[in-house]
Amino acid sequence: MGWLEAIVLGIVQGLTEFLPISSSAHQSIVGQLFFGGHDPGAAFTAITQLGTETAVVVYFARDIGRIIKNWALALFGRIPRNDPDARIGWLVILGSVPIVIGGLLFEDAIDTWLRNLWITVAMLAGVGVLLWLADRFAKHSYELDQLTWRDGIALGFAQALALIPGVSRSGATISAGLYLGYTRPAATRYAFLLAIPAVFGSGLYKLKDIGAETGLEWGPIIVATVISFVVGLAVIHWLLRYVSKHSFSIFVWYRLAVAAVLAALLATGYLQPI
Numbered sequence: 661m662g663w664l665e666a667i668v669l670g671i672v673q674g675l676t677e678f679l680p681i682s683s684s685a686h687q688s689i690v691g692q693l694f695f696g697g698h699d700p701g702a703a704f705t706a707i708t709q710l711g712t713e714t715a716v717v718v719y720f721a722r723d724i725g726r727i728i729k730n731w732a733l734a735l736f737g738r739i740p741r742n743d744p745d746a747r748i749g750w751l752v753i754l755g756s757v758p759i760v761i762g763g764l765l766f767e768d769a770i771d772t773w774l775r776n777l778w779i780t781v782a783m784l785a786g787v788g789v790l791l792w793l794a795d796r797f798a799k800h801s802y803e804l805d806q807l808t809w810r811d812g813i814a815l816g817f818a819q820a821l822a823l824i825p826g827v828s829r830s831g832a833t834i835s836a837g838l839y840l841g842y843t844r845p846a847a848t849r850y851a852f853l854l855a856i857p858a859v860f861g862s863g864l865y866k867l868k869d870i871g872a873e874t875g876l877e878w879g880p881i882i883v884a885t886v887i888s889f890v891v892g893l894a895v896i897h898w899l900l901r902y903v904s905k906h907s908f909s910i911f912v913w914y915r916l917a918v919a920a921v922l923a924a925l926l927a928t929g930y931l932q933p934i
Contacts, residue, residue, distance in 0.1 A: 666880030674891025680831030711888035755816025783826030788915030
C-alpha cells in the first residue's frame with residue numbers, strides 16, 4: 661500500500677465510520693475505483709478503525725468515565741444495581757458478545773466472499789430502506805438512561821450484522837434503536853459506545869496481519885489511522901448536532917444512490933465483484 665492510498669483511505673475511514681453509510685463498503689469501493697482495483701481488505705479496515713474509535717473515547721471521555729465508575733460501584737454494592745450508567749456498562753459488555761463470536765466464527769468469510777461488491781450493493785440498499793422505515797415510523801420517545809436489558813441485548817445482535825460489508829455498524833445499531841423507540845440522539849450515542857469493545861478488539865487482533873504477505877506496512881497504516889482519528893473526531897461532533905435537529909433521510913438517499921452507482925459499475929464490468 662502506498663502513502664497516497666493510505667492518506668485517502670484514512671480520510672474515507674474518518675468520514676464514513678460514524679455516518680450510517682458503511683465505512684467498509686466505502687473503503688472497498690474507493691480502493692477498487694482509484695487504486696488499481698485493489699480492495700484494501702478487512703484487516704486494513706479493522707486497524708484504521710482504531711483511529712476512529714479512539715476519537716469516540718476522546719469525545720465521550722467524561723461519559724465513559726462515569727459509566728465505568730458507576731458500573732464498578734454497582735458491582736460492589738456501593739450504589740443501586742439498577743443505576744442507569746451501571747446498566748449501560750453491563751449492556752455494552754453483553755452487547756459486544758454477538759459481534760465478537762460472529763467475527764471469530766466467520767472470519768474467513770468476512771475476509772473473502774462477504775466482501776463481494778454485489779453483497780455490498782444489497783446491504784447498502786436494504787439497510788438504507790430499513791433505516792428510512794425506522795426513522796419515519798418509529799415513535800422516538802426513549803432516552804439513553806431508559807435503555808432496558810432486552811433492548812440493549814437486541815442492539816448487540818443488530819451491531820453484529822455490521823460484520824457484513826455494506827451494512828454499517830452505526831446504521832444497523834441506530835436503525836434497531838429507532839425501531840425500539842429511542843430518540844435519534846440516544847440511538848446514535850449508544851451506537852458509538854457499544855462499538856468501543858468490539859472495534860478495539862478487532863483492530864488489535866488484526867495487527868497480526870501487517871506484513872509483506874498482506875501488502876500492509878506499518879508506516880502507511882499508522883498514517884491512515886491517525887488521519888481517521890482526526891477526521892472522525894470532527895464527524896462525531898457534527899453528526900450528534902445534526903441528528904438532534906434532522907432526520908436520517910439524507911443518509912438513506914445517499915446509501916441508495918451509492919448502491920445504484922455501484923450496481924451500474926458492476927453490471928458494466930468497470931468493477932469486479934471481488
